[in-house]
Amino acid sequence: MGASTSSEQSVPIEQREAENLAASTGALSTLQKCFSILADPHSGAIPSDSLQQCFRLSYENPVTGATAIPDSFPAVLDHLGPCIADLFFVSEKGGVSWIELVRGYNRCCARKPLSMSVTTLLRVFTATVKKAGLNCNLEFETGDDDCKITGWLMPVDVVMLLWMCWGMNWFSKEGRNLCVPDVKHIVLSAIESCAEGDSGVNVWEWEFSGEEVQLPVGKFLTWVLKTVPSLPGCFSEFVYAVLKHSASQEPGVECLTSSAAGTSSAADTSSTVECSSTLLSPGIAWAISLTLTGPLGEEISRACFPTDANEINNDLLYRSHLHGRGLNRFWSNVQGYQGPLLVLIAATSEDGSANKRNWIIGALTHQGFENRDLFYGSSGCLYALSPVFHAYPPAGKERNFVYSHLHPTGKVYEAKPKPVGIGFGGSMGNERIYVDEDFSKVTIRHHAADKTYQSGSLFPEQGFLPVDALITEVEIWGLGGRGAKDVQDSYKDREQLFTEQRRKVDLKTFANWEDSPEKMLMDMISNPNAIRREDR
Template sequence: MGASTSSEPRVSEEQNEAESVAASTGALPMLEKAFSKLANPQTNAVSLENLQQRFNLAGEGRSCSGSNVPDSLTVMLDHLGSTLVDQFFVPDKGGINWVAFVKSYNKCCSRVSPSVSLNMLLRVFVAISESANVPIHLEFESGDTDCKINGHLFPRDVFLLLALCWALSWGSRNLKGEGNLSLPDLNHLVLSVITSCGQVEGAFDVWDCDISILEVQLPAGKFVTWVMSTLPCLPDCLRLYFNARLQIAANDGSEKNMLHMVPRCCKINYSLAEWQVELAPSNSSSPGDISSIAAHHHLLTQGRAWAISITNKSRVSEEISGAFISNGSGIGDNLVYRFASLTLNPIPRFADRTPNILNFVGRLTCLLETEMSIDIQLFWSHVEGYKGPLLILISASSEEPREGNSVDRKWVIGALTHQAFETKDIFYGNSGWLYSVGPVFHVFPPIGKEKNFVYSHLRPTGKVYQPHPKPVGLAFGGTPGNERIFVDEDFAKVTVRHHSVDKTYRSGSLLPDQGFLPVEGIISEIEVWGFGGKEAKEVQNSYKKREELFTEQRRKVDLKNFSNWEDSPEKMMMDMMSDPNAVRREDR
């Protein structure tokens, strides 16, 4: 018992090592299932043509849509499948055997350092560019996965790399045959690279520039540093796509030879290291597009949401990515609060007022229909009771003096909190992130020196004398009176201060060309997005129902406990407080 017979095949040491590495990621059962469906039963190997079609993103009738999609990107996507197979699979006689199949997976998806993952991503990018005849000026010193990268990139090259990573993220979630890949606006990320890594000669206006024609050399070393500090999860896009394609193959119930048919799985759960990704069916005809009007006009666009989601690896990032990349049909459920100011044209005094009155009525109707709030009290009524991560985006405009005139500049900043809002006159919280969202994207994680993450103070009810009243409003970072971001109680102005006042979040400018003096901006829009899942929303709904019940009970008055008001002691006390010196005659 327990002794092996001579008829049992002996497993090689190479196979044991490859399988143990795959088992450490939890992917070994999936790989066994995928290999059994992809391999030829006669040769027990997978052909290269089979794998290339599996890893190819561009299917029949699928195209890449967007306002600024370069032709080179479409050509690069056509070579995605063949490039991935050439980079990670080493064929043997007759195709890819089981050991080579597992080792290829480990080469791309095993746990490695972030620098190695970025090195693999850049190698794939360079290889795809060469196949598409797109010149990229990057050189690798050796064939090692952690070698030094030399050369430089141009802004258009950075855009292509980011667009490729977006396509990989999109492809890891939208694996159906129909639907076009919709490329979002990624200029805020490209501008972040330019301002962090490049030296632009002359005046450079981030609000008005064409990145496709900028001839700014961005050194490879500085670009790698930017990725590690700003978008450390960017290389995971490649691993997630690679893993998702094999997962789909493992769950494919169609015939092995019908490779042109893409499986339509109802629900697929898969894990890759710490990532947990869920693929669900889409109700829309184009699963990759967010076609709703509400989503189109939100501050949190697809490109901004994707950028925020790859700044750190957490469940919150996965919620953001899932809501905006999958299909966009459920993003309305994540919107907790929205405010947008109205700009009404003044009504002329002697001219025809009909068009202006109609404009006023129309905008006022829009205000009431969309439930736009105008102060912190109404903001609090929307966010109170939400026990989960919240993403706050603030759009404002400030005046910039230029040649004797002032120019309005619009910018967007944000804050991600991992705890619920509380009514306190002190800072609180355990974690949080600040973001410069537009026109340039930057991220400011916590640095651990202080814990002044969130400040949300409401005006106290009742007439209570306070010798030193605390500021009323919403703030992030800094100290009371010197907050890094402070929104006043009317939600009319936001003040952004220099990072020297803040020891909670990473230093850096939240606004382009931000100086040492505080910058005041006029708020135009505020959005709060909740990413605590259905559970957080259900808890908030239960909390609101309970508060409404308590409020209704407090409003009820038991008339049996009241006698004549004229004889009540309450009336006597009120009369004495109104005029305590009045002469009163006692009735006998």
């Protein structure tokens, strides 16, 4: 009783530990199927060439609608897959054995501290760019994930790293023609946080080509952990997606995602263009998704990798350009939605030289809007989105997350009327972000007035004084999934039914003198001391 079987005793302890670690992530059965399909029946191992082919990315010429793509970027994508296979899956004489496949998966995807995951990602990037014949100024002391890293990155290195992660994300989720986004706002965030001294970068007119700003790797690691903590997950998701795809193929069929990745249809292009025409461009959506985890991050990433333009547009609850400006128009489109919401505001302000500056900010709420005269909400996050990306999660000192108040219904006298509009953070009348009821002006205040969200500027050169800016566009995106949208649709149908019922008049009751208000009033005047009992 309690004795282990002979087969369990014959399995080495190292193999059992590796299998248990892979099983804790739910991937052991996937690895077993993958090994049974890829392994050579004679050697009992996966040929190294076959595993490299599985990780190799197949794509047409990558395109972007913003920044010019360096000629060296396709070479980075070409060498990414083989570098992953060589770094993490040790090949013996006959190829990659079962135990080495499991160990390689654990090195890439097993749970580990976030700092070690960032180190793993930088190791992959360094090996890939060097194999592509490019310069890299990062050095690792040992081959461990928690080793010390020295050196620095240039802005072009950050661009290549972000696009490499985007490519892995793209092939994990879509496997279609590669269209890389504009990541200028993320790179500028890294420059502002990591550059030593005054970088001299003009964020309003910056282009990464030819920029000679050194970003120390220690500061860069801190920036990743603070600003885009989900960036290393692009690598682990890609490795798992490749192995899962390999496990789903029939023996003898090419295991790579190239069958889906090498083609691009007109529907793909149209969906990408449609999504990019909104404030929530793929680059902005991806930057926000890198700050989130779980279902909320998956929901926002749907805007990064659109598969159906109509499906993405269903998540767009309100857009001032389409639905009209004003709090009432806004309210008619968001009322009844009880899921997380993403608010995007594009505005134009003037600097001291009367130069117009265009910028975009955002606010993420974890619940729907309510008509209240006080702050409410359980959590949220503020974003500086363009031209520089920053995220400001809750500070934990106050809970003034959201304020949304409409004019009271009916003619109600208020000695001290509450502000009518939408606000985030700060206090009543002193909100960190406040949008007036006409959606024509947004007021941005210094973070010193706000103890709900973390400190930081919402746009470059914000200053200490409140800034009034003209709103050019407002968008509200629902992130509650199909369920939240169905609930809102049911709510709207019910409200429409009630409205139609209230419009109907019962002429028989209206013509009955005994039930009319006029008769009750005349009876009270004729005998005000009469005792009347309400009919029940």
